[in-house]
Amino acid sequence: SQQGEEDPQALSIQEGENATMNCSYKTSINNLQWYRQNSGRGLVHLILIRSNEREKHSGRLRVTLDTSKKSSSLLITASRAADTASYFCATEGGNEKLTFGTGTRLTIIP
């Protein structure tokens, strides 16, 4: 399966700043999901946005989806040191399978 691309590959920001990560994919989707992974650990599901939705919020997270451009963005506002992790987007195309993006390594500098 073809992976999506995420950019940037790595991002370092000061605590309190906002972090934006982008994800592009190649095929049509039913939904797009964002996950967080702390080093050497499993994935934590953050948010799911369906193909007929354009924007979704959850706490300090804001996700947008543009199906015409096959892209999504994840915004984390007022970042905290605990947000340091790798973030992956994953698309689901109707067969339950998830195709993961390449990931963004986010480092929050205290």
Add this chain to the structure above:
Amino acid sequence: GAVVSQHPSWVICKSGTSVKIECRSLDFQATTMFWYRQFPKQSLMLMATSNEGSKATYEQGVEKDKFLINHASLTLSTLTVTSAHPEDSSFYICSAAGLAGGRPEAQYFGPGTRLTVL
């Protein structure tokens, strides 16, 4: 809710031995479980999809005789790496999907198993 556990969390074995990894959904019934493999600093690659009571569906390039999957119940799936070799060393992660409004959506991931083959 929606907790998935994996056991063991890490394992070191000698080349040629077989290793079994368990994946359990603790508080929900998982109609489908997925097995992924992740190399250091890389993304997750789907290995196979497992449905309770039926044979697993393997992704292209994944050897079914090498990676045996058994989904014996709605809460347990096992991955056995047979005759492990150093190149099988990786982080193996399972996920479980339950039913939400009649359609599985978000997958819930286990904490992963670090396999090191000497």
